[in-house]
Amino acid sequence: MGGNFTGVKNQKLTRLAAVLAAVVMAVVTVTAAADMALVQPRELAAQLAAKGVGPVVFMVGPNVLYRSRHIAGSVFAGPGQSAAGLAMLQAEAGKLPRDREVVVYCGCCPWSVCPNVKPAVALLKQMGFTKAKALYLSTGFKTDWLDKGYAAESPR
Numbered sequence: 001m002g003g004n005f006t007g008v009k010n011q012k013l014t015r016l017a018a019v020l021a022a023v024v025m026a027v028v029t030v031t032a033a034a035d036m037a038l039v040q041p042r043e044l045a046a047q048l049a050a051k052g053v054g055p056v057v058f059m060v061g062p063n064v065l066y067r068s069r070h071i072a073g074s075v076f077a078g079p080g081q082s083a084a085g086l087a088m089l090q091a092e093a094g095k096l097p098r099d100r101e102v103v104v105y106c107g108c109c110p111w112s113v114c115p116n117v118k119p120a121v122a123l124l125k126q127m128g129f130t131k132a133k134a135l136y137l138s139t140g141f142k143t144d145w146l147d148k149g150y151a152a153e154s155p156r
Contacts (some may be wrong), residue, residue: 036118036121036133036134037131037132037133037134038133038134038135038136039103039133039134039135039136040135040136041135041136041137041144041145041148041150042148042150044057044071044103044135044150045145045148045150045151048071048072048073048151049151054101055100055101055102055103055131055133056075056093056096056100056101056102056103057071057073057074057075057102057103057104057105057135058074058075058076058077058089058092058093058102058103058104058105058120059071059074059075059076059077059104059105059106060077060078060079060080060085060089060104060105060106060116060117060120061079061080061105061106061107061108061114061116061141062079062108063076063078063079065106065107065108065141066155067154067155068154069141069146069152069153069154070152070153070154070155071105071135071145071150071151071152072151072152072153073151073153074105075092076088077089077092077093077104077120079106079115079116080104080106080115080116080117080118080119080120080123081115081116081119085116085120086119086120086123089104089120089123089124090123090127093123093124093127093129094127096129098127098128098129098130099130099131100129100131101131101133102124102129102131102132102133103132103133103134103135104117104120104121104124104132104133104134104135105117105134105135105137105141106137106141107135107137107140107141107142107144107145108140108141109140110138110139110140111136111137111138111139117134118134120134121133121134
């Protein structure tokens with residue numbers, strides 16, 4: 001009888017630990033999002049259209065979206081929600097000076113539930129980028145960028 005009780009107790013503790021870990025991750029994500037510098041689509045489009053050195057733009061969402069249409073001149077850097085995607089971003093961003101303005105975007109889904117942007121910005125900040133920003137696409141890339149007529153391209 002003692003072994004069965006211990007097994008049930010361990011299962012409950014394991015579930016409790018998983019719930020607590022999820023709560024901690026949610027708090028960390030919300031905190032990181034609150035500290036995140038945002039750029040609006042109109043502002044980024046104007047920066048990219050202006051002559052001179054603009055920000056480096058990384059697409060940190062699904063490759064299928066990038067292959068369809070993406071911000072003109074942006075670089076695919078892997079989905080920010082995966083370790084492999086963050087490794088791609090780290091490799092690409094690692095080539096840049098840390099004071100360079102860098103903007104990441106996804107647009108796979110509404111901003112409030114996007115799993116890619118926040119980890120990407122957090123990584124850039126860990127790497128020492130002082131001008132890391134996220135493009136605020138409240139609804140998604142199609143609605144907030146493409147439908148507004150901002151510069152986009154398909155892969156060559």
